[in-house]
Amino acid sequence: MERRDFLKTTGAGVAAFTASQALPGFAQQSADLGIIRNPVLVKIFLRGGQDQLNTIVPYRDKTYYGIRPTIHIPESESIPLDNQWAFHPALEPLKAWYDKGRVAAVVNSGSPNGTRSHFDAQDFMEYAAPGNRTIYDGWLNRYLKATANPRGEDPYRIRALAMQERLPRSMRGKYPAVAVPSNLNEMDEVLDVFEKFYGQGEPEKLPFTLKGLEKKGGPEKSKKLKGLAGTVADANVAEDPVMASGKYTISYLRRLKELLYAKPETTYGSSREIGIGGEGVAQEYPGGWFSSRMQALARVIKADAGLQVAATDIGGWDHHIGLGGLDGTLNRMLTFFAASLAAFMEDLGPHLDRTLILVSTEFGRVCAENGNDGSDHGHGGLTWLMGGNVRGGRIYGRWTGLEPSELFQNRDLNVTTDFRQIYADVLRKHMGFEPPEGFFPDFTPAERGLGLFT
């Protein structure tokens, strides 16, 4: 049986019971308990080793066309950025954002560790600890833990969210980050019935605001609710931890579901009303799973629910076969990648200023094509930064050309920018967090940084 079917039927089975038991709309109980307007980091991992050369093309370099005779991007088709670099045509939706100075990329970035194993390279990057096997918490988890409330987190705040079923390794660790259950949309009945066993989830304590609701709830009600929010730690002292997690689960998932899936017209009025001053702009997304994820994520960010770190993966960049030029797998994937992110940035509106999108891959691919219209595991690759206060509209990173003597082991792009320096800059300049000594094991990021931010 398909997992989705299982989950669907599970939900259906309790529908009969809960129809008469529907709780008053969660939204109606929430109220304006203060805006949490913090910087947000959206981490996107391109799994499989994303190819740099066909994505941001060194279009003036003759060697490029020589070593990729069948899969290069013809100069006539690529989108020039300056007199060295050009976008793959599928990145067209990002070009406007690049021109507006909101998109930047670092070429030849990656891990100094030369492994070509996906397994190791991804681990090293998500731990931000190449070659180090003594770390078991992902780098985002370490950040979350370092900045957590020592008294226990406010249970009604969504600080960290993986927009997929399982936490990526970068978010796994001691801090209890949450992955969105794939069937969240069908969970109402189960949550309602088990509330009877685990107790009321007290959703009215939520400290987030939806502008559209203020009118309904009214300011009086919201004042009364101020200061009610407890913490998980507090709850545990007085209460059995199993009961406490049951309650937490119920309230957390209800809120999450509302944020992620509620149809704007039925719950919030128009989506223009979501977020600060209704500035969020309803936006056409291109469709597809990645697009839906980003759309849902935009909704969470705009709702000021306290989100600080979100992550999602796009798998399938391991293009040994059929990477292709204008018409291969890379083209197809860059198309939805670029269109979804462009829509996401548009959708965020003013929230884009506090939202940074960081895109990495475990390594780039071999410069020369192989015999299968593809390319094998390489070394240096691309890191993207979008939104926030990125000093965009330019391509960063030291380029060392394509002469074999200049390549890593005579075949791959060199790594001239350590990804940890980029991560450190993001934490410092965007998140306002100074990574303590040892945060990046065996690596001390340069104080001066790479100048990626204004």
Place this chain on the structure above:
Amino acid sequence: MIDLRSSAGHWLCSVTASIALSLVFAASAFAADKDDVTVATKERPNFGREARAGMQIINRDPEAPLNDREKIFHALSRFSFGPTPGMIDAVQKQGIDAWFDEQLKAREDEPRTLQSQLDALESLTLTNQQILVKYNPPIPPELSNLARLTPEQRRERARLMAMKEIPRQELRDAVLLLAVSSPNRVREASCDFWRNHFNIDVSKGQVRYYATTYERDVIRYDALGTFERMLNRQARHPAMLIYLDNFISRAIPEGELMEAARKAYVESRDYGTVLEAIDIAKQKGLNENYGRELMELHTLGVDNYYTQDDVIAVSEALTGWTVQQDPKQPIAFVFTPAMHAFGARTVLNVKLPANPRNGEAEGQAVIDMLVKHPGTADFIAYKMCRHFVNDRPSPDMVKRVAAAFHKGNKTDLKATFKAILDDPEFNDPANYQTKFKRPFEFVVSALRATGAEVASTNGLHHVLLTLNEPIYQCEDPTGYYDQADVWRDPGVMAARWQFGIGLAMGWIEGVNLPNSTWEGLEENNPLQWKEVLSKRILPMGHTAQTDAALDEVIGHYAKFNPKPNELGRYIVGLLLGSPEFQRQ
């Protein structure tokens, strides 16, 4: 035709009564516990008592010593993935000590149904090489370019690719089926513990082809044997050697060192730089991954006794412990002198002599030392107590269990298990029903409590994946976490509830409740169903809140005039999702 209204009326009274009662209980329990908590935390680092505040089973004084039945239930919870229907009675008849002693012998054959299920999993009895040959067929070059294949070629390619999945699929099937149905309960509980302790991940490289023999010849082989032998066997197993990279760890040949030294000399003309270059070159071949985990995870515990120098020394001692590369030879451990860094070294402040004739013995000396090290006994005893007794085991109990483990350097696991069961603290009410089940424990115990018939396992593996604990797929060498905190993520919690309902309603592929579930359920008497089913799933009782919740749900359903195998199913699902069933 029964008068449903009267039953609903009865239901209403009952709800009102239970709610009233639960309020009284909750208030008094809380008041009584408050003082207790302060005392308890001062006197012992054991939070069981505190954790149960607000969770009072009807008619059970949380302070009262366990009675005989409770002791049996407690032992079965921890050493058996919970009881099956009727099992408590059977063990009571036999006596818990006699049952446990018999279990430690683990002599029982698997029952016929289980055995025939296992027999169908053909890879289980093969050698590494047989598995590799059978399930890793080469992909012919003409099938390699996916973009240019005919539909027929695509199908052929898909078939070949699917073959590669079979060994790990069959392995996880075997693990799950045995954990649910084998009569050798303590052995299965032990396997679960050691599988996590000596973790490997089938997602890494060739590990998937060798994990089958790892489970069979390392974990299962010594689950009730000795730690010493299990440690030695895992250190030599291809799955572990590959998973933790020891198979590539090697001493750099002298020629390469000379070359590095020469280069450094030419560039710097500086003696110090040359020495440094030699050191760096040496490190290039050495892989510390296994050497570190051998101490950190397998024996001494993180940062206990050893330093980074020890990690390097141990890794060097184990260079050359690798996997046979000759395709004509069996895929097995081989010691390769050419890869070994021969020499005397100091490990954990003990000087170990060089053994120029037998390099393997240099690594063996390290393993022998680690087996006998008191730190290993402490760490293993701590982990076992944490797993089988309490998330935060008391140091006194750990000390006693460590002594049993360490006795005569035997590292005898039977004796260690016996020491845990017989320890005066094991049956402390503070340990009773206070451990949060890991997802695997939860799923297996639910299948056992319901007596579910498992015809196929795909649906269950999906569930384990959703619950973040798929079998043999923990990426970190730590193995899956044992403590509750890690498993209380809202997504996972909700998935447990859905699994409970799904299992009961018959929505999990290949899994069915037996017809005997409905035996003894009186037509049109849902409250009687609640009595019968709750006694089966939660044999030691449930709280007033759970009782009220069940009544409320039953009251609503009564309107629909349900049959036992309709509403009864739902009641089973709710019981599996209840707070009581999340603990063991």
